[in-house]
Amino acid sequence: MAATVIGAGITIEGEVSSDDEVIIGGTLRGKLDAGGAVTVESDAVVEADIDAQSVAIGGTVTGNVSAAERVDLLSGGKLIGDVKAARLTIADGAVFKGNVDMEV
Amino acid sequence: MAQHSSSIIAAGTVIRGRITATGDLEIHGHVEGSVTSEGTVTVGPEGLVKSDLEAEHLIVAGAVAGNLRGSESVVLEDGARVIGDVSAPSIGIRPGAKLRGRVATGAVSPKASTSAAPRTAPATRVAPRTTVNPSVPVTRPVQAAPVKAAPVKAAPVKAAPAQAAPLKAAPVKEAPVKEAPKAAPQVKRPPEPVVPVLQKRTKKAVKRRSR
Known part of the structure; x- marks a missing residue:
């Protein structure tokens, strides 16, 4: 199983659920559920709750993020929503507004 | 870009x-x-x-x-x-x-919906079938409602004579087209004049009784 790549020109309004990795470069409105790693690229806009193994945010995410493993908020990333993960990193330059729950 | x-x-x-x-x-x-x-x-x-x-x-x-x-x-x-x-x-x-x-x-075409385009295609296919079928209910011109049901049932039964008589279907097509619209209003007209006739009788009966 390969990674699902949602490129820059793609807009998805609905639910996305994957067994494996998901790389989002476009726009997603709805819900995202992945069994692997989720990478939100720098131009991506995600207005959805994300539930994955691990989440790396380089774009704009509006919604709650829940990861089994870790959440990385990268330098150009913006997260407005709650985070629930065992590990969390917020890079310098990232924007974050929400609650954090690290008790798993 | x-x-x-x-x-x-x-x-x-x-x-x-x-x-x-x-x-x-x-x-x-x-x-x-x-x-x-x-x-x-x-x-x-x-x-x-x-x-x-x-x-x-x-x-x-x-x-x-x-x-x-x-x-x-x-x-x-x-x-x-x-x-x-x-x-x-x-x-x-x-x-x-x-x-x-x-x-x-x-x-x-960008404006046509997906349902509009394919409907025009089978409409041309259905048209020749409807002209062939009225040749069958020529014997039943009064029954306007079952004309639609009759060709569906009669088509497989009388498929052999319909194919054997395509030449007869050409002049027969004109006859049922004229008979069918005439048969429909003839069925509806008879019940209408019954009601005003009764009203006239009752008025005359009232006038006679009053005298």
Whole structure:
């Protein structure tokens, strides 16, 4: 199983659920559920709750993020929503507004 | 200048919703909803699409339950299983592809809905059948309602004489066309004058009784 790549020109309004990795470069409105790693690229806009193994945010995410493993908020990333993960990193330059729950 | 990025929906992915793409899209997973693209949409052999697909080029090798509209071309490869209408200026169906639906080449107008275009195609096919069938209920001109049911039942029964008498059907076509509209109003007219006649009698009866 390969990674699902949602490129820059793609807009998805609905639910996305994957067994494996998901790389989002476009726009997603709805819900995202992945069994692997989720990478939100720098131009991506995600207005959805994300539930994955691990989440790396380089774009704009509006919604709650829940990861089994870790959440990385990268330098150009913006997260407005709650985070629930065992590990969390917020890079310098990232924007974050929400609650954090690290008790798993 | 829109960036044509290619996207892949991998095999284990399920998407329920609307997908709008400016670039190419490869579907190897499940998609339910609607898919619109300005580029090429490829449905892989493992792909399962329960939605209408609209793109410039469509290449289908998987299962699709929905209408396919290509503004340039639609190609069904070996292994494709399509239940739905296919319309594009250029359509290719490779050996091994399975299709159940209407196929229409011709200009895909941007305003016409998917239901409008295929309806015009079978309308021309149904028209000659309706002219042949009224030759059968010539013996029953009064029954206006079962005329629609009679040709459906009578067509398989009297298929042999209908084929044996195509020459007779030509002059007979004019007769039932004239008889059918005349038969319909004749059935409706008789009950109407009964009511005013009764009213006139009652008024006359009242005047006579008063005298």
